[in-house]
Structures are given as structure tokens and as C-alpha cells.
Amino acid sequence: MTVMETTALDMAKAEAFAEQVGDMINAGAAAAMVSLGHRLGLFDTLAGRAPSTSAEIAEAAALNERYVREWLAAMVMAGILEYGPKDKSYWLPAEHAACLTRDAPLGNLAVYAQHVSLFGKVEERTIHIMETGEGTGYDDYPCFHQIMAEDSSQTVIAGLFEHILPLAPELDGRLKAGIDVLDAGCARGSALIAMAKHYPASRFTGYDLCADAIEFAQKTAQAEGLTNVTFETRDLTGYAEAARWDFVTSFDAVHDQKDPFGLVKGLSASLRPGGVYLMQDVGGSAHLENNFDFPMAALLYAVSLVHCTPVSIGQGGEGLGTMWGWETAERFLSEAGFARVERHVLPHDPMNVWFVARK
Ligand SMILES: C[S@@+](CC[C@H](N)C(=O)[O-])C[C@H]1O[C@@H](n2cnc3c(N)ncnc32)[C@H](O)[C@@H]1O
CATH class of the missing domain: 3.40.50.150 (Vaccinia Virus protein VP39)
Known part of the structure; x- marks a missing residue:
């Protein structure tokens, strides 16, 4: 017998929980990408920088543009970077840089994201x-x-x-x-x-x-x-x-x-x-x-x-x-x-x- 057959399922509760798990997995992926961004110095490159294209950001960070573009997209979806579709530009708001860069005034939380990547390793x-x-x-x-x-x-x-x-x-x-x-x-x-x-x-x-x-x-x-x-x-x-x-x-x-x-x-x-x-x-x-x-x-x-x-x-x-x-x-x-x-x-x-x- 399955759980479904033996107990009356509170579907609203089950669906809300499934959404919570989905959000958690999405946040976990974002955390792994934050670790990557920290290790590659991408947040430091972006901090204080005017809205820039993926090519400009990749050049400033001395990284491959195609991969950087994918990382930027993940960061936009995670709400960490902002995006201007007109000129395809990306930027890191100063309030977000405040906890993600090497001289972050609130302390650099990206350091702790590295633990998430370590779990995978x-x-x-x-x-x-x-x-x-x-x-x-x-x-x-x-x-x-x-x-x-x-x-x-x-x-x-x-x-x-x-x-x-x-x-x-x-x-x-x-x-x-x-x-x-x-x-x-x-x-x-x-x-x-x-x-x-x-x-x-x-x-x-x-x-x-x-x-x-x-x-x-x-x-x-x-x-x-x-x-x-x-x-x-x-x-x-x-x-x-x-x-x-x-x-x-x-x-x-x-x-x-x-x-x-x-x-x-x-x-x-x-x-x-x-x-x-x-x-x-x-x-x-x-x-x-x-x-x-x-x-x-x-x-x-x-x-x-x-x-x-x-x-x-x-x-x-x-x-x-x-x-x-x-x-x-x-x-x-x-x-x-x-x-x-x-x-x-x-x-x-x-x-x-x-x-x-x-x-
Ligand atoms: C969590 S790290 C903290 C390191 C450092 N104090 C810091 O704050 O960055 C724990 C340290 O304890 C050391 N350690 C663990 N077992 C030890 C042992 N039996 N003898 C000496 N050092 C040990 C590890 O090598 C490691 O460097």
C-alpha cells in the first residue's frame, strides 16, 4: 500500500512543500554558482562596474565569454545580478556587492558558498x-x-x-x-x-x-x-x-x-x-x-x-x-x-x- 492509499493527503500542504523543495534545489544550484563566481573573482570584477555585456565582463575577468554568459544567466535568474535586455547588459547592485566581494563591508558570504561545492566534490x-x-x-x-x-x-x-x-x-x-x-x-x-x-x-x-x-x-x-x-x-x-x-x-x-x-x-x-x-x-x-x-x-x-x-x-x-x-x-x-x-x-x-x- 502506498502513502497515497493509506492516508488522506493534504494536497495544499504537499504542493506547498514540493514548491519549497524545488526552491531549495534552485537555491543550492545558485550557491554552487556563487562559489564559482567567488573563486574566479567575478564578483570583484563586477563590483562598481557599469552595466556591461558578457564579452566586456569576460574580457575584464580574463575568462571565456561563452561560459561567462551562462554563469551570468544563472546569477540573473538567482536575483544576484540585474539584466538590461535592450543592450544585453549585466550589473551587480552595490547592495549585493556588499556581501559578495573580497572587501565586502558586510563580510563575504560567497566564502561559505564554497562549502556547498565541497559537498559535491x-x-x-x-x-x-x-x-x-x-x-x-x-x-x-x-x-x-x-x-x-x-x-x-x-x-x-x-x-x-x-x-x-x-x-x-x-x-x-x-x-x-x-x-x-x-x-x-x-x-x-x-x-x-x-x-x-x-x-x-x-x-x-x-x-x-x-x-x-x-x-x-x-x-x-x-x-x-x-x-x-x-x-x-x-x-x-x-x-x-x-x-x-x-x-x-x-x-x-x-x-x-x-x-x-x-x-x-x-x-x-x-x-x-x-x-x-x-x-x-x-x-x-x-x-x-x-x-x-x-x-x-x-x-x-x-x-x-x-x-x-x-x-x-x-x-x-x-x-x-x-x-x-x-x-x-x-x-x-x-x-x-x-x-x-x-x-x-x-x-x-x-x-x-x-x-x-x-x-
Ligand atoms: C577547522 S580547522 C581550523 C583551522 C584554523 N584554526 C582556522 O581558524 O582557520 C581545524 C584545524 O585543526 C587541525 N587538527 C585537527 N586534528 C588535529 C590534531 N589531532 N592535531 C593537530 N591539529 C589538528 C586541522 O588540521 C585543522 O587545521
Whole structure:
């Protein structure tokens, strides 16, 4: 017996839902095209530009006109670009450029569209892990560290000195005087490099599992001529360095570890008296029912399924997932020996939660 035969179908509800699914698929396609436009610099080419033909836009972006024309059509249908049929011209309204370009005043949402494309790139692998229960490795994700660096340039670097470090008011003076700082899970090292430039008297160290990200960080620091920052490829599982640092940070780097609680405990023990641990992580709740209004919650659970959960399982870990929840983070911090834990949500970064933990 089919659903149709056993239950009286509310046709209006069914049709409205079918329309919703259709809109969702259309929006998903548009998101994949936004990712493409971001990677090819097309939004930056279009920003501030007068209405232009596909040939003019393709030439300005140094791309093939025929393909650019198809991308432009997709963007017009998605309501992102506007179109003048008379002279077949396209333009990006300033209000739309405000969240789609590399210097967008509202933050560049096109960066997050890249996750949608990543889902497609790793779909075969995701099917495989769902069938077998296996994990993944960072090498399974093309461009992962580049996307993360773009993400954290908006959530971390953009607000680092104005909003983030002031969460622990004692830090600025101590960093100016000269202290030892660790960034755990530093990836390409952009937060440490920004701090090393700003606070030349302090000494900065970054550890990360991925050698390619560490190599990138080392080259960037060298190109900047920095001598007060070092990077090391290091698996933080079982991390133990007693009383080594005055200030420890982790930016979105705890939940996808093999042993997140073990890491928090190790970081707690690695602080000298008076030390501060600053932890940024995803700010959703551990309870599904609390996340309906959380920004981009479906995207975050999807990122969790294709990336954060399997990279932890791939290291032999428990796979807490992206939405492990601020409640879990807060519990880990208090059980790891921090006596004073503050939780903050910053206006420029509504998807994350910031903890300042002191012993
Ligand atoms: C989501 S990324 C965040 C990277 C960076 N902090 C940022 O904000 O862009 C998580 C990072 O944790 C690192 N990581 C995961 N497991 C690790 C482990 N066992 N030891 C050291 N680093 C690890 C990954 O290589 C990755 O760079």
C-alpha cells in the first residue's frame, strides 16, 4: 500500500512543500554558482562596474565569454545580478556587492558558498563512509585549508584586535611586554602571523596536524620577515607541555580533533599561572531542537557530516561533530581545570562562541 492509499493527503500542504523543495534545489544550484563566481573573482570584477555585456565582463575577468554568459544567466535568474535586455547588459547592485566581494563591508558570504561545492566534490567519499562507518583524512578535502583561511580571515582576523583580544583585557599589555603564545590547530597560521606583527616583543608558536598548512604558514611568516613566530607539524592528540605558555588560543580547532576533551585538558595544563585560554568554536547547541534559529544550521550539520565528524573518526576519535554544542565546550573547560570560564557571542561572528578561560 502506498502513502497515497493509506492516508488522506493534504494536497495544499504537499504542493506547498514540493514548491519549497524545488526552491531549495534552485537555491543550492545558485550557491554552487556563487562559489564559482567567488573563486574566479567575478564578483570583484563586477563590483562598481557599469552595466556591461558578457564579452566586456569576460574580457575584464580574463575568462571565456561563452561560459561567462551562462554563469551570468544563472546569477540573473538567482536575483544576484540585474539584466538590461535592450543592450544585453549585466550589473551587480552595490547592495549585493556588499556581501559578495573580497572587501565586502558586510563580510563575504560567497566564502561559505564554497562549502556547498565541497559537498559535491566529496560526495562519493561521503557515500562510502556512510556505508562503511570509516573516517576521512584532511587530504580527502581539496581546498579545505584555503576555505578555512578565508573563513577565519572574516571571523577571526577582521575582529582580532578590536573585538576578540579585548575579551581578556589583561592580554594587550602582556602581549606588548612579551609573553609566550600557542595557537593549537593553527592551520595556515594567519591569526598568529597577525599577532606576531602586532606584538613584536611576544613569541608565537603554531601547531597543526597538516604538514601542507604548516608549510604555507612558514612560507608566509618568512615572506613577512617575522622572527618571533614558529610553526610545527604536530599531532595534538595526548598533548602535554606543562606550564609552557602564557596565552593559548584555538580557533575552530577543538571539536574535530581525535580527543577534544584530552586536548582541552592538555592546553589547561600547558598554561603558566595567570595564563589565559581563548577558544573560538561553533556556537550551536548540543541539542538539535535548540538549533532551529541558529544561523545556517543546515549548512553546519552538512559540514559536520562530510568533514568535522569523519576527520575525527578518521583519526580514531569519537566524532563529536560541528554541532557538538557550546554546552559540551563549557563542560569540557570546567572539567579540564579552568575555574573561571566566560562565554561570549560577538556581533561580527554570530555562528561562533568565544570562551575566555582562566585557572
Ligand atoms: C577547522 S580547522 C581550523 C583551522 C584554523 N584554526 C582556522 O581558524 O582557520 C581545524 C584545524 O585543526 C587541525 N587538527 C585537527 N586534528 C588535529 C590534531 N589531532 N592535531 C593537530 N591539529 C589538528 C586541522 O588540521 C585543522 O587545521
